[in-house]
Amino acid sequence: MPELAMDDIFARGRDVLASQPFSVLLGTELLVLEAGRAELRIPIREELAQQHGFVHGGVLSYAADNALTFAGGTALGPAVVTSEFKINYVRPAIGESIVARAVVVHAGRNQAVCRCDVFVFRDGQEILCATAQGTIAVRQG
């Protein structure tokens, strides 16, 4: 396969995101997609909250999962899935938007280990609210 130019990688990533109904439901936007790196944003709205008004942990874990997969895909190609990940929540997420930033830590032929920090933007500040690590794998079959 011919190498994709940067713009193509980003455009293709945006198309993949737009073809995920769950990402559309959550309002996820692709901010960055380039070799070894992906960044997603989710505007915070009331529907994403848990019972105390913070963003639900499930939104943060979705954001981490998806950003890890997009980052891994820049190393492994577009046909990838998340094999596994772990996430630590470190602060309640209250603010205007969630940004998940993932990087590839190591890529082999069939899988990549990636990390992701999830931030909340509030009053012009970015605040770490979760951090994740996981394995992205080339889709079988």
Add this chain to the structure above:
Amino acid sequence: MPELAMDDIFARGRDVLASQPFSVLLGTELLVLEAGRAELRIPIREELAQQHGFVHGGVLSYAADNALTFAGGTALGPAVVTSEFKINYVRPAIGESIVARAVVVHAGRNQAVCRCDVFVFRDGQEILCATAQGTIAVRQG
């Protein structure tokens, strides 16, 4: 605090779930909540899919996270949060509904370690699609 009868635990859990806008958005139902055990169901609909038509991994991780927290809450009381968890995806989720079943493995005073299996129901069969393990903690402050 006086001990809650089983029915009260379940009723309270249902109220907590109904007060989570994100759980309402996803259509999550509480099936079981009793000492050391929680079970949640999410009817599958197109909005929950990723680009290949399977349920998005973020829905499974949300289901695991929430079931872990509900199970942990039966041991620690209602004011709990997920500290961290890890999830392994083992099969694509295609079917009619997702069921997440969590149990408490060990509970101390301030935190509980729980496990959760996530199944998809398809044509009358239940099929494991993910498995998770994590820590639930009493909410600080």
Add this chain to the structure above:
Amino acid sequence: MPELAMDDIFARGRDVLASQPFSVLLGTELLVLEAGRAELRIPIREELAQQHGFVHGGVLSYAADNALTFAGGTALGPAVVTSEFKINYVRPAIGESIVARAVVVHAGRNQAVCRCDVFVFRDGQEILCATAQGTIAVRQG
């Protein structure tokens, strides 16, 4: 490859363990190895302690890692490695021996997801001190 009889699986596992110098250093014994299941024991001695006299967490994580790999190997064949795992420590390990019991939760062609409970034996009782979950993969190349 012809199917191995149970006794052969156990005998082969014992040989693998004996060929791991680190397992010999720690004194690890194979108790059980059969389809989908492995059990290892480590007699506790002072050299395995941390500063408070408990068994060092690193011994428990080694035991979990190795038991996960042995269990995974019963599903995938002997040429396997641990890709990743997570462990939660739930109680200090004080007693006569450590036993790590791993089971296969799901096995595909190239990898298996396994779980492991680590117990300490003390005064005739077995007490859970850690629990782990991880991915075992067929060795590449």
Add this chain to the structure above:
Amino acid sequence: MPELAMDDIFARGRDVLASQPFSVLLGTELLVLEAGRAELRIPIREELAQQHGFVHGGVLSYAADNALTFAGGTALGPAVVTSEFKINYVRPAIGESIVARAVVVHAGRNQAVCRCDVFVFRDGQEILCATAQGTIAVRQG
């Protein structure tokens, strides 16, 4: 408690390490211990190998666990334990020594989330062989 000067933190850390019989058995040395950061080294010798001659994964997980705890201790005080961690192995460890470098990602009052990269040193190069993330907690009771 009066603040410890940097030299005191390092000296105290070296004493803790020397008081862990398992760390003495493995030959672990403290290279760095300062606010938010710890670095441990383990000279590789045959006793630490698995059956293919690589350093056993259990040695890497021990190194990660211990480095995470030391890093967390710089934020939380010396009476800390590892609550949980996950580790991804990315390359076989073959070389002269293992170095585990941990940093604090977020510290609260009672627990800290830390990350650790584990390198092998070979022929003057440092090569990432594992990466870990976990929770360090103040010891209860």
